[in-house]
Amino acid sequence: MGYFMYLMESTASFKVINANKILKAIQNLHGSETVGDSSGQHFSWVDNTFYKLNNLEEMFKEWRWEIEKSGKNYAIVGFLGEKLGDEEILFKTISPYMNEGYITMRGEDDHIWKWKFRNGRFREVPGRIIFDDEFHIEVKE
Numbered sequence: 001m002g003y004f005m006y007l008m009e010s011t012a013s014f015k016v017i018n019a020n021k022i023l024k025a026i027q028n029l030h031g032s033e034t035v036g037d038s039s040g041q042h043f044s045w046v047d048n049t050f051y052k053l054n055n056l057e058e059m060f061k062e063w064r065w066e067i068e069k070s071g072k073n074y075a076i077v078g079f080l081g082e083k084l085g086d087e088e089i090l091f092k093t094i095s096p097y098m099n100e101g102y103i104t105m106r107g108e109d110d111h112i113w114k115w116k117f118r119n120g121r122f123r124e125v126p127g128r129i130i131f132d133d134e135f136h137i138e139v140k141e
Contacts, residue, residue, distance in 0.1 A: 002044075002083030004108035011101035012076040012117055018097040019056050019074065025093050026059055027051045044085035063090050076103060088124065091115050095122035 014022060029043070030051030042048060046063055053059045056074070060067045064085065066078035084107075091103075098117035104127070106112050112127035 004082055005079075005084050005105050006082075007079040008104040008106050008112070010076050010078075010103045012103045012115075013073045013099045013101055014094070014097050015099065016069065016072050016074060022094045022097050023054070023056050023059055025097070026063070026090065027053075029089065029093060043089065045081055045083065046085065063087075065090075073099065079105075087115065088122075091117070091122045096120045098122075 028051075043050075043063075050059065050062045053062060057067060060076075061080060064079060064081035065076055066080055067074045068077045095117055098120075100118050102114045102116045102125075104112065104114040112129065114125050114127060116123050116125050
């Protein structure tokens with residue numbers, strides 16, 4: 001089983017000059033003891049040999065994310081999976097190299113959240129839907 005989720009919106013990106021740092025940081029998760037078995041090598045929905053990948057796009061695909069290069073940045077543009085895995089570990093790992101931005105997700109039970117990158121840090125922020133007739137702010141001109 002698992003918790004189904006899908007991408008709603010992403011403004012998450014990183015500079016091309018940080019690509020090698022991000023690749024190395026993800027590869028270094030192989031030896032971490034953050035989660036997983038006693039060797040610290042297992043991450044949900046990720047092949048245990050991920051650390052051998054030397055191509056940034058392939059690495060993100062292995063972790064079930066799609067990136068696109070545009071000018072001087074790479075943008076996170078798609079989620080290629082169906083279920084929640086160890087995204088928080090991945091995003092905490094790469095957060096020092098990320099531009100300010102976020103990834104908004106929706107879960108199978110309509111739970112909404114965003115993963116936010118700001119000032120080299122990562123955090124999860126819960127969300128909710130607010131309708132205009134339930135929330136009103138007056139703007140003075």
